[in-house]
Every structure is written in structure tokens, then in C-alpha cells.
Amino acid sequence: MAGIVGEAVLSCFIQKLVDMVTSPELWKYARKEQVDSELKRCKNILTKICLVLNDAEEKQMTNPLVKIWLDELRDLAYDVEDILDDFAIEALRSSLIMAQPQQGISKLRDMLSSLIPSASTSNSSMRSKIKEITERLQEISAQKNDLDLREIAGGWWSDRKRKREQTTSLVVESDVYGREKNKADIVDMLLKHDPSSDDEVSVIPIVGMGGIGKTTLAQLAFNDDEVKGRFDLRAWVCVSDDFDVSKITKTILQSVDPGTHDVNDLNLLQVKLKEKFSGKKFLLVLDDVWNENCHEWDTLCMPMRAGAPGSKLIVTTRNEGVAAVTRTCPAYPLRELSNNDCLSLFTQQALRTRNFDAHPHLKEVGEEIVRRCKGLPLAAKALGGMLRNQLSRDAWANILTSRIWDLPEDKSHILPALMLSYHHLPSHLKQCFAYCSMFPKDYEFNKDDLVLLWMAEGFLQKTKEAARPEDLGSKYFNDLFSRSFFQHSSRNSSRYVMHDLINDLAQSVAGEIYFHLDGAWENNKQSTISEKTRHSSFNRQHSETQRKFEPFHKVKCLRTLVALPMDQPVFSSGYISSKVLDDLLKEVKYLRVLSLSGYKIYGLPDSIGNLKYLRYLNLSGSSIRRLPDSVCHLYNLQALILSDCKDLTTLPVGIGNLINLRHLHIFDTWKLQEMPSQTGNLTKLQTLSKFIVGEGNNLGLRELKNLFDLRGQLSILGLHNVMNIRDGRDANLESKHGIEELTMEWSDDFGASRNEMHERNVLEQLRPHRNLKKLTIASYGGSGFPNWMKDPSFPIMTHLILKDCKRCTSLPALGQISSLKVLHIKGMSEVRTINEEFYGGIVKPFPSLESLTFEVMAEWEYWFCPDAVNEGELFPCLRLLTIRDCRKLQQLPNCLPSQVKLDISCCPNLGFASSRFASLGEVS
Structure with a gap:
């Protein structure tokens, strides 16, 4: 079974190759190099192969030769992609050189020489490789005729849908465990009448993974005695994969009017069903619904609108999207059973009893089997049924050492249940x-x-x-x-x-293309890695040895090598020697993904630069101090993850050459002092954790100018090093609509070199986009804040933090920020008074503020309310007011809402009437 279903992804893979072959950039270069005819031939062969894959995927289950053909095609497809990637790199190399000014050609050619050693040599080799790969494709395409593979539309699953097991409304309630509360909930929803939903069909979606018991719960509610007495008509329809409105309507009609047989026209069916439902209170169950089409759903529900108020429709589905289309009330999520209930279900199936009292020798192993079921009723039921009448402890123990997926389908319903979900995937x-x-x-x-x-x-x-x-x-x-x-x-x-069962399913469909090396490798308990493996992971250990990685040396076309876990902290990291790492990287030249997260490695070998296909490099949590310059030759790199590299001091000078880089994660890199030059070349960047302005203004803020696609979080540090005010304007933050959280930070050293007016002008130029949600300004040295902070132009800003701005004498007018929920002000040591300016001159300032914090305000004495403000108009949503270490503050304003909770400490001069407030935190 392993790997058979995994071949279904081949059609997606082959289509991707066709798209690569037909890309305009590649085609333009192919004509220039006079290999366009070979590429066209390659495309035509791939297209013909794609047309027979549906038939091949079905026939592989009964014809081993087809399975072998698909395996060979899969391996060849990987090789084709490698060749096309090579060709794409060379095509882009050529276009970049042509696009550069004459004086820059030499430098660019040097940069790309590590990727493609010599244009003439490379082009000749490339033509040879394309011709070779096309001939291999032609050969394997010719074999499809010998295997009698047909061009058919749709997948093999479309021919098997009719074999899906149908459900009925009948249930043996005594065989159900642990669903009493769930049943009570659904019954209550069925019996409760909500007048507001009378104009709509009242739908109760029961949502959960395959095998969780959705159908069983619907059966329990459908057959409840009180429910039966409340509805005039009841019908059960197993929809499964075929959401045919006519078919479902006819089935419902036949349930409520058994005399209906010959009508097939949808209009007549719906008219008759509407007549049957008219004025009647009905209960309808649609079991196992997959369809998310709103129009088809609305069409199906048309006759149901004629039903009497209180009519209900239960829908069971694995897909939240279906629930979203159908719901008029919240979806009812069904969770796993408790271990005790799962155990009762298992023993009932295996031993026809609820416990192990009569079979104590089976108790320990039986409980372990049930724990493996992880609360999934279908798993407990299937495994228990398989062990029925098996009273040998050895027979039970064998279950623990075998995988469910190796069991014959006729003895276990787990595989069909989960495979149904898998087969339905695109x-x-x-x-x-x-x-x-x-x-x-x-x-x-x-x-x-x-x-x-x-x-x-x-x-x-x-x-x-x-x-x-x-x-x-x-x-x-x-x-x-x-x-x-x-x-x-x-x-x-x-x-x-x-x-766990989904993980088993993934293992089953993956086959030999994927491989995970676990901790059993030393004892040879792990199955050996195949030479055809393309994607692999391994568990990181405290100290790695050369022997552990020997299996990877024989896998010449490995694309993925990931150390797990991928984000483990430094304090629990492992060690791998530079020699082991260097030897390994020399063998895996086709890598697209490399993660060495969490290792105590202090540097990478220069051979890392030879991995020209590499798109993802993760060194997070490692002890690396600097990256080799050869990293800048990783032209295809999309993601460079260096978060939590606390010893990292510099980034490579040539990082600007990585023009395909989209994500540069440098969170928590405390020793990193500045960004290298040409960071502005990385115009595809989506993630830039922080941008550090270095001393001497070697890198100005203007490097941010063309990084329009930045999004998420951005911290701009070292702003005290900005020498030219125009750099702030050139940073063009206002055009970066994707940035949601922005931090602007200066040095915490407020020495004589700091210029208040200069820093204010710089901040004035750094106005963010109005989409900003969170803003932090730290250690700013100006005496006041810029005009853009007084303008209510941030409609979705929810968090604002002002800290250690020690020269500011007043707070900005923040009351106009209508969505602000959290305001944190700390270390504003020159602020003596909070007056009406703070509220922004509007009648009801801070309309959404929920949490307000003041900390370490050394000179703050007075806090005034706006004139003529009534209680509740100021901070109407405030729930928590925190004041800490504000030793000169004398009193709180009288206009604060009485429901606010106070958390006050280290404020010895503060006096207030405690009875006015809902609750008090620590007050001292």
C-alpha cells in the first residue's frame, strides 16, 4: 500500500513542469540558444503523459507494471525539474547581465560565475542535458502504449465514488460510549425554537475529522424519543461525495412520500417536496456533506422554506467550509472521546464487555492499544473488532508493533475512512x-x-x-x-x-520519496533510506557523528534535509562538527531546503555556496557568528532564518546579491550591529525583522526606499545614527502598507551628541502607513512628537507604546486614535503634567481604550481631565489602569469610569477615593 496513493500528486508535478517549460523568460532564452525545438518537444511529451495519469493511478493498484512505470516517471520528473532549474538559472544570468550598465557587467559576471562556471561550456552542456532528458521522456512516454493507458478525464476516484459505504439512520445506542453530553446538546438545539430564524432553514452543522463519530451522534439525536414526537416528518440522506441536488431532493421526497418513483425533473421534484413540507415541522439529516457551493446549497434548500417554524436540518461534515456555507447557528465541533470511553468501546467490540475483569492478561496491552487510538472512536471500534475472539496476549501485542495501514481493508475500516478524506483532496x-x-x-x-x-x-x-x-x-x-x-x-x-492516525496516513501515502531518520538508527531498527528519496528529516541529537549521516551520502538527488525540531532553543541544542557538516554538504548539491536549526555550530563551510538550488536555509537558534561570503552565491534563496542566533555579529557584505530573498528573519540577534550595504537590492523582501542603522551612516534609511513588499513586523534600530534628515523621507514608510507592527528605536544614551531638533525632524519624516496596528517609539530624543501623531489617520491602530523618550515634555494628542485599545507610556521623565492636549480636543476621547499604563514617570505630578467632561465620556471602555513608580503623582482625575480596575504601586503621594472604583490591584 505504501506510496501507491502518493502517485496521485504526479499530475500536479507534471503540470508544474509544463508551466516551467512554457515560461516566457525560459522560452526567450531557449530561442536565443537554439534549443527551443527541444523544449517544445519536451512540453508536448509531458502534456501527453499528463493525460494518461488518471488511468495509470487507478491501474497501478492491480497492475504492478503500471506501478513501476509511475515510479520511473516520478523519478524522471524530478530529474526534469533539476535540468529546467539549471536552464532557468542560466537564462536569468543572461538577462541580468544584459540589463546591467556596461560598467557593472564585470562585477555581476563575477558574482554569477560560481553558479555557472563558463557560459560557452555551460550552454553546450545544457543543450546536451535537455536533449538527453527529452529522449528519456520520449522513451517512457512510448511505454504507456504497451501498458494500455488511456486518456481519461477526472481521477480514478471518480469511478470509485459509487462504492462509498452508505449510512442509515439506525443505531444501536447501547454500543455508543461517551456521547451522552453531545447527544443532549444536539437534542436541545433541535427542540429549541428561535423565532429569529423562521425566515431561514435552521441548520445544525456537526463538524469533525473522519472517524470521530459525527454520523453516530446524528443517529442518536435523530432517534431520540422526544425528538421523534416533535416533528411531523423525518428523513435521512447519505450525501457522501455526490452532491447532486436532483438526486438528494428525490431521496428526501421518497422518504416522506414512498409513492414517488418516476419523477426525475428537478423542478417537479422540488414542487412536490415543497407541497409535502408545507406547514409541516420536519427534521432532515444530510450525512457526510462535502460541497461548498452556495448556489447549489440554496437551490437544495428552496422547498424546505415551506416548512413550519421549528423545522431543523442536521448536516455532518469534515469541512469547516461546508459549515460556513450552511450554518444559521454556530457549528457544533465534535471532539475525541475520553480514554475511558474509548476503552469501553474497544472492549465492547473485542470482548463483548466493558472491562477486562474476565481477561486480566489482556488489560495492559489493551490499554496501550486504546491510548494509541487517541480518542478516535472509529480507530477503537475497528481495532477492537479485528481482535474479536482473539484471547491470546501475543495476538494483541502484535497490534502494537504493526501499523494500521498494513491491515487488509476488509478487516479495518480505519484505512477507508481516512483514505476517503485523502482522496477528496486536490x-x-x-x-x-x-x-x-x-x-x-x-x-x-x-x-x-x-x-x-x-x-x-x-x-x-x-x-x-x-x-x-x-x-x-x-x-x-x-x-x-x-x-x-x-x-x-x-x-x-x-x-x-x-x-497519530493522520500521521500514519501521511507515512502511508508518502512512500520512499520521503524519509524520517529517528533515534533508532544506531540499532539498525530504522528502515534504510532509498536512493530515490528526495525529502528527508532527522531527529537532532546532543552530539552528531559521521556515521549517522552516512545514509544521506548515497542519496545523490536529495532536495530536503531538515533537523527536527526546527525551532528548538539554544540551551537545548546539539553539536555537529564542521567536518561532518562539510562532508555532508558536498554530497547534497540538489538541496532546496536545509535546516540546521539549534546546533552549536559557529560557522558554515564555504561549500554552502555550491548549493545553487537552495531556497530555504534555517540556522535559527544556532551559535553561528558570521555567514561565509559564499552564502551570497545562493541566488535562488527565498528564506534565510537566523532568529535567536545570539552570537551573530555581521551579515555578509554581498547579501544584496540575493535578489530572490523574500524572508530574512533576524529576531533576537542581539550582537548584530548594522545591516550590510545594498540591502535595498532585496526588493522581494516580505519579512525583514529589523533594520539597523550603523555608525557613520554607512547604510542610510534610504536603503528601505524600494522595499515596498515588507509586511508584518519591522524594527528600525540605531536611529540616532541617522545623519541626513532626507534619509527618513527616502525610507518611504508611508508607502509600505503591509507593515502592521513598527518599532522605532534610538540609543538609550542621551549624551551631548544627541540633537533634539534633528531627531524630531527625522521622526517627522518616518510617518508610517495608515494600516499600522502597533507602534513602538523608544529612546527618542526630541522634546516633542511629530504632527502625524496628532492626526487621527491610523484607523486600525490598537497598540501604542512610548518608552524612555526622556526629553519629551508633553504627551502627544492621542485621544483621536479611535481604535486604540492598549496605550503604554514608560520612562517619560520630563513630563510633569497631562492636560487637555493629551485628549486631542474631541468630546469623547479614547473611545476604544481598554488598558492604560504609566510607568517610571519621575516628574509627573498632575493629571487633568478636559473641561466639562462627564463620567463615562472619558475612557468609556477602560478596564485596567496601571500606574507604577510615579512618585510625584498626587491624584487621579475624577472623570475616570468607576468600573476601571486599578493596579498601582510605588506611588506614595497618590490619593484617591477607592470606593469609586470597581476593584483594586496592588496599591502602595
């Missing part, structure tokens, strides 16, 4: 899901990290709907999450995991 999602087989069980991963990996592997192809591959990757991730292939980690809601 090929591009199958490819992304199979990639996750590199993650071991219970591995917690970050969404953005995974999207960057997918992008580096070339899985994210641009569409009209999503111009940015990152946006497309996010959509892919959300699609898989909505189908329960991913779920939130129970330990950290911002991270994700795969259910």
Missing part, C-alpha cells in the same frame, strides 16, 4: 500533505514555517486569486486544517500537530 493538497510525513508523531509545527517549506519545494504555484505564494500556502494550510488533517496543539494553540 492533487496540490495531496502533495503538501505527503510532505508532512517527515514530521514524527506528536511533532508541533508552526504554520508559517511549513508554508515557507512548501514554497521552497515549489509546491505553491501562482494563481489569479493569490499573487503571493505565501498567501496561496496559507490557503492550502487552512484547507488541510479545515479537513482535520491538522489540528491545534493542546499545549500551544498557536502551533499545530497531526493526529
Whole structure:
């Protein structure tokens, strides 16, 4: 079974190759080098192969020769992509040289020489490679005729949909465990009448992963005695994969009127169904719905609008998107069973009893089997059923050492249940899901990290709907999450995991192309790596040896090498010697992804620059001090992850050559002093964690001018080093609409070299875009704030932090920022009074503010309200007021809302009437 289903991604892969061959840049260069006829031939062969893949994917299950053909095609497809990548690099090299001024040609040619040693030699070699690859494609294409592969539309699954097992409304309630509360919830929703929904069909979506028990819960509610007595008509329809409005309407009509047989016209069906529903209170269940088409859903629901108030429709689905289309009330998410309930279900299936009292020798191994089920009823039921009448402990123990996917389909319903979800995925999602087989069980991963990996592997192809591959990757991730292939980690809601059974599914469909090296490698318990493996991960250990990486040396075309976990902190990192690393990198020249996160490595070998295909390089949490200059030869690099590299002091001078770089993560790199020159060349950057203005103004803010695609967080540090006010204007922050969180920071040394007017003018020029959500200004040395902070032009700003601006004598007019929720002011040691200027001159200032903090305000004495303001008009939403270490402050204003919670400390002169406020925190 392993790897068979994984071939379904081939159609996506082949289509990608066709797109590469037909790209205008490549085609233009191909004509110049007179190889366009070979490329055209290559494209035609790939197109013909793509047409027979659907038939091949079905026949591989019964014909081993077809399976072998698909395996060979898959390997060849990888080789084709490598050759096309080579050709694309050479084509771009040529276009860049042509685009440069004459005086810059020599420098650029030097930069690219490490990628393509010699144009004449390379072009000759490239023509030879393209001809060779085309001949190999022709040969494998000719074999399809011998295998009798047909050109057919649709996938093999379309021919198998009719075999999907149908569900009915019947259920043996005594065989169901742990769903009492869920049943009560659904029954309550069925019996409750909401008059506001009388104009709509009242829908209750039950959402959950395959095998969680959605159908069983719907059956329990459908057959509840009280529910039966409340509805005039009841009908159950198993929709499954075929959302045919006519077919579903006819099935419903036959359920409520058994005499209906010969009507097939949708209009007549809906008219008759409307007559049957008219004035009647009905309950309808649509089981296993996948369709997200709003128009088809609305058409189906037309006759139901004639039903009496209180009519209900239950929909079971694995897809949140379906629930979004159908819901008139919140979706009901179904979760895993408790371990005890899962155990009862398992023993009932295996032993026809709820416990192990009569079979104590099976108790320990049985409980371990149930723990592996992770609360999934379908898993417990299938495994228990398979062990029915098996009272040998050895038979039970064998289950623990075997994988569910190796079991015959006729003995386990787990595989069909999960495969149904997998088969329904589009090929591009199958490819992304199979990639996750590199993650071991219970591995917690970050969404953005995974999207960057997918992008580096070339899985994210641009569409009209999503111009940015990152946006497309996010959509892919959300699609898989909505189908329960991913779920939130129970330990950290911002991270994700795969259910153990989903992880097994990923392993099953991935085949030998993917490989994970776990901790068992030393004892030879791990299956050996295949020479055909392209993507691999391994568990990082405290000290790595040469022997561990020997298997990777024989995999000449490896594309992925990832040390797990990918974001482990420095204090728990491992060690790998420079020799082991150098030997390894010399063998894996086709890498697209390399992650050495968390290792105590102090530098990289120069051989890193030979990885010309590399798109993703992760060294986060490592002990690296500097990167070799050869990194600047990684022309294809899209993501460079250096976060938490606390010893990193410099970035390579030639980093501006990485013109394809989209993400530069340098969070928590405390020793990094400045950015290298030519950072402004990185015009594709989406992520730039921080920009450091170095001493002597070697790199001005003007380097930010053309980085229009920056988004997310940006910290601009070292602003005290800005010598030219025009640099602030040239930074052009106002045009960078993607930046949501911005920090501007000067030095905390307020010596004589600081010029108040100069710093104010610089800040005046650094006006951000109005899309900004969070702004932090730190250690600013001006006596006042710029005009743009007084202008209510930040409609979605929610957080503002002003700290250690020690020369400012007053606070800016902030009351006009209508969306501001959190305001934190700290270390403003020259502010003596907060007066009406602070409120911005409007009647109801700070309309959204929820948290207000003042800290370390050494000279602050008075806090005044605006004139003629009533209680509740000032800070109407304020919930928490924090004042710490403001030793001269004498009193709070009387106009504060009484419901505010106070947290006050180190304010010895502050007096107030405590009875006015809802609650007090620490007050001293």
C-alpha cells in the first residue's frame, strides 16, 4: 500500500513542469540558444503523459507494471525539474547581465560565475542535458502504449465514488460510549425554537475529522424519543461525495412520500417536496456533506422554506467550509472521546464487555492499544473488532508493533475512512500533505514555517486569486486544517500537530520519496533510506557523528534535509562538527531546503555556496557568528532564518546579491550591529525583522526606499545614527502598507551628541502607513512628537507604546486614535503634567481604550481631565489602569469610569477615593 496513493500528486508535478517549460523568460532564452525545438518537444511529451495519469493511478493498484512505470516517471520528473532549474538559472544570468550598465557587467559576471562556471561550456552542456532528458521522456512516454493507458478525464476516484459505504439512520445506542453530553446538546438545539430564524432553514452543522463519530451522534439525536414526537416528518440522506441536488431532493421526497418513483425533473421534484413540507415541522439529516457551493446549497434548500417554524436540518461534515456555507447557528465541533470511553468501546467490540475483569492478561496491552487510538472512536471500534475472539496476549501485542495501514481493508475500516478524506483532496493538497510525513508523531509545527517549506519545494504555484505564494500556502494550510488533517496543539494553540492516525496516513501515502531518520538508527531498527528519496528529516541529537549521516551520502538527488525540531532553543541544542557538516554538504548539491536549526555550530563551510538550488536555509537558534561570503552565491534563496542566533555579529557584505530573498528573519540577534550595504537590492523582501542603522551612516534609511513588499513586523534600530534628515523621507514608510507592527528605536544614551531638533525632524519624516496596528517609539530624543501623531489617520491602530523618550515634555494628542485599545507610556521623565492636549480636543476621547499604563514617570505630578467632561465620556471602555513608580503623582482625575480596575504601586503621594472604583490591584 505504501506510496501507491502518493502517485496521485504526479499530475500536479507534471503540470508544474509544463508551466516551467512554457515560461516566457525560459522560452526567450531557449530561442536565443537554439534549443527551443527541444523544449517544445519536451512540453508536448509531458502534456501527453499528463493525460494518461488518471488511468495509470487507478491501474497501478492491480497492475504492478503500471506501478513501476509511475515510479520511473516520478523519478524522471524530478530529474526534469533539476535540468529546467539549471536552464532557468542560466537564462536569468543572461538577462541580468544584459540589463546591467556596461560598467557593472564585470562585477555581476563575477558574482554569477560560481553558479555557472563558463557560459560557452555551460550552454553546450545544457543543450546536451535537455536533449538527453527529452529522449528519456520520449522513451517512457512510448511505454504507456504497451501498458494500455488511456486518456481519461477526472481521477480514478471518480469511478470509485459509487462504492462509498452508505449510512442509515439506525443505531444501536447501547454500543455508543461517551456521547451522552453531545447527544443532549444536539437534542436541545433541535427542540429549541428561535423565532429569529423562521425566515431561514435552521441548520445544525456537526463538524469533525473522519472517524470521530459525527454520523453516530446524528443517529442518536435523530432517534431520540422526544425528538421523534416533535416533528411531523423525518428523513435521512447519505450525501457522501455526490452532491447532486436532483438526486438528494428525490431521496428526501421518497422518504416522506414512498409513492414517488418516476419523477426525475428537478423542478417537479422540488414542487412536490415543497407541497409535502408545507406547514409541516420536519427534521432532515444530510450525512457526510462535502460541497461548498452556495448556489447549489440554496437551490437544495428552496422547498424546505415551506416548512413550519421549528423545522431543523442536521448536516455532518469534515469541512469547516461546508459549515460556513450552511450554518444559521454556530457549528457544533465534535471532539475525541475520553480514554475511558474509548476503552469501553474497544472492549465492547473485542470482548463483548466493558472491562477486562474476565481477561486480566489482556488489560495492559489493551490499554496501550486504546491510548494509541487517541480518542478516535472509529480507530477503537475497528481495532477492537479485528481482535474479536482473539484471547491470546501475543495476538494483541502484535497490534502494537504493526501499523494500521498494513491491515487488509476488509478487516479495518480505519484505512477507508481516512483514505476517503485523502482522496477528496486536490492533487496540490495531496502533495503538501505527503510532505508532512517527515514530521514524527506528536511533532508541533508552526504554520508559517511549513508554508515557507512548501514554497521552497515549489509546491505553491501562482494563481489569479493569490499573487503571493505565501498567501496561496496559507490557503492550502487552512484547507488541510479545515479537513482535520491538522489540528491545534493542546499545549500551544498557536502551533499545530497531526493526529497519530493522520500521521500514519501521511507515512502511508508518502512512500520512499520521503524519509524520517529517528533515534533508532544506531540499532539498525530504522528502515534504510532509498536512493530515490528526495525529502528527508532527522531527529537532532546532543552530539552528531559521521556515521549517522552516512545514509544521506548515497542519496545523490536529495532536495530536503531538515533537523527536527526546527525551532528548538539554544540551551537545548546539539553539536555537529564542521567536518561532518562539510562532508555532508558536498554530497547534497540538489538541496532546496536545509535546516540546521539549534546546533552549536559557529560557522558554515564555504561549500554552502555550491548549493545553487537552495531556497530555504534555517540556522535559527544556532551559535553561528558570521555567514561565509559564499552564502551570497545562493541566488535562488527565498528564506534565510537566523532568529535567536545570539552570537551573530555581521551579515555578509554581498547579501544584496540575493535578489530572490523574500524572508530574512533576524529576531533576537542581539550582537548584530548594522545591516550590510545594498540591502535595498532585496526588493522581494516580505519579512525583514529589523533594520539597523550603523555608525557613520554607512547604510542610510534610504536603503528601505524600494522595499515596498515588507509586511508584518519591522524594527528600525540605531536611529540616532541617522545623519541626513532626507534619509527618513527616502525610507518611504508611508508607502509600505503591509507593515502592521513598527518599532522605532534610538540609543538609550542621551549624551551631548544627541540633537533634539534633528531627531524630531527625522521622526517627522518616518510617518508610517495608515494600516499600522502597533507602534513602538523608544529612546527618542526630541522634546516633542511629530504632527502625524496628532492626526487621527491610523484607523486600525490598537497598540501604542512610548518608552524612555526622556526629553519629551508633553504627551502627544492621542485621544483621536479611535481604535486604540492598549496605550503604554514608560520612562517619560520630563513630563510633569497631562492636560487637555493629551485628549486631542474631541468630546469623547479614547473611545476604544481598554488598558492604560504609566510607568517610571519621575516628574509627573498632575493629571487633568478636559473641561466639562462627564463620567463615562472619558475612557468609556477602560478596564485596567496601571500606574507604577510615579512618585510625584498626587491624584487621579475624577472623570475616570468607576468600573476601571486599578493596579498601582510605588506611588506614595497618590490619593484617591477607592470606593469609586470597581476593584483594586496592588496599591502602595
